Amino acid sequence: MIDVQDEDFEGDDGEGEGTARDLQAEIEAERIAEALVFASAQPVSEGFITERLPRGFNTHEIMLRLKEQYAPRGVNLVQVDGAWAFRTAADLSFVIRRDENEVKRLSRAALEVLAIIAYHQPVTRAEIEDIRGVQTSRGTLDVLMEAGWVRFRGRRRTPGRPVTLGTTRDFLDHFGLEELRDLPGLEELKGAGLLSGRIPANFNIPSPLMNDELTEDEDPITQMDLEELGLLAPGGATEE
Numbered sequence: 316m317i318d319v320q321d322e323d324f325e326g327d328d329g330e331g332e333g334t335a336r337d338l339q340a341e342i343e344a345e346r347i348a349e350a351l352v353f354a355s356a357q358p359v360s361e362g363f364i365t366e367r368l369p370r371g372f373n374t375h376e377i378m379l380r381l382k383e384q385y386a387p388r389g390v391n392l393v394q395v396d397g398a399w400a401f402r403t404a405a406d407l408s409f410v411i412r413r414d415e416n417e418v419k420r421l422s423r424a425a426l427e428v429l430a431i432i433a434y435h436q437p438v439t440r441a442e443i444e445d446i447r448g449v450q451t452s453r454g455t456l457d458v459l460m461e462a463g464w465v466r467f468r469g470r471r472r473t474p475g476r477p478v479t480l481g482t483t484r485d486f487l488d489h490f491g492l493e494e495l496r497d498l499p500g501l502e503e504l505k506g507a508g509l510l511s512g513r514i515p516a517n518f519n520i521p522s523p524l525m526n527d528e529l530t531e532d533e534d535p536i537t538q539m540d541l542e543e544l545g546l547l548a549p550g551g552a553t554e555e
Contacts, residue, residue: 344372349381358398358488394493396484405491425455429464433486433498437468437479437533456480464489469533470540478540479533 347368352359365374378392378399385392385401393402403411421429428451431443444451459465464486468479482495492498529535 340369341372341377344368345377345381348374348377352392352399352401355400358395358400358484360398364399393491395488396494398484400488402488402491421458422455424451425458428455429459429482429486432459432465432480433482433495436481437471437530438481439471439477439479441477443480462489467536468527469529469535472532472534476534478536481527 348364351364351367361374361378364378365372368374368377378394382392382394389404389407390401391404393400427447428443431446432438435442435446440451440456456465462485464483465480466483468481470476471479486492487494
């Protein structure tokens with residue numbers, strides 16, 4: 316008879332306990348990430364989550380696993396410009412009562428300006444007017460900024476140093492886009508009936524800038540610029 320000693324099985328037991336501990340640690344890391352996103356009113360960056368997770372975990376992999384887990388549920392985990400947020404599943408939006416404080420319906424002019432900024436950013440007001448063929452009122456831009464969809468990016472290195480405009484993370488979030496490359500292309504716009512059949516042969520849709528970094532012909536906006544634009548009171552205090 317073979318005499319089997321207890322120590323022959325110690326390695327297997329130790330390995331099993333280690334695997335169980337690793338699995339529990341993974342579950343706990345997912346719970347932490349889930350709680351951080353749930354508790355935030357704004358999309359949460361992976362860097363913010365990483366700072367609060369135990370060392371050694373791949374935050375992006377954790378978020379992708381959570382995204383897959385939530386995919387069939389009424390609430391989905393979505394990625395917005397590199398950050399994460401919980402949102403109602405798109406097919407259930409019709410059952411959610413809209414907030415009475417929802418941004419008012421945009422005018423045709425505001426929609427045109429928003430589309431131009433989204434596709435042509437960074438773009439100046441003069442360039443918007445050149446594309447549209449009509450003047451753009453300050454009120455139209457104010458509506459888009461109050462909605463949180465458009466922001467000042469910088470100042471163009473040209474005479475007069477005009478302000479450049481771009482979209483925000485809230486713009487992506489509101490329209491269900493992960494990033495700007497998800498904006499509809501020419502064929503998608505045709506299919507949705509947003510472009511007429513009489514389209515010039517050389518017509519094309521520009522590819523928007525994919526990051527927030529200033530271009531070579533842009534300077535950052537300074538405090539003096541903000542005061543000049545009426546966004547700060549003299550001395551640096553934000554106007555009420």
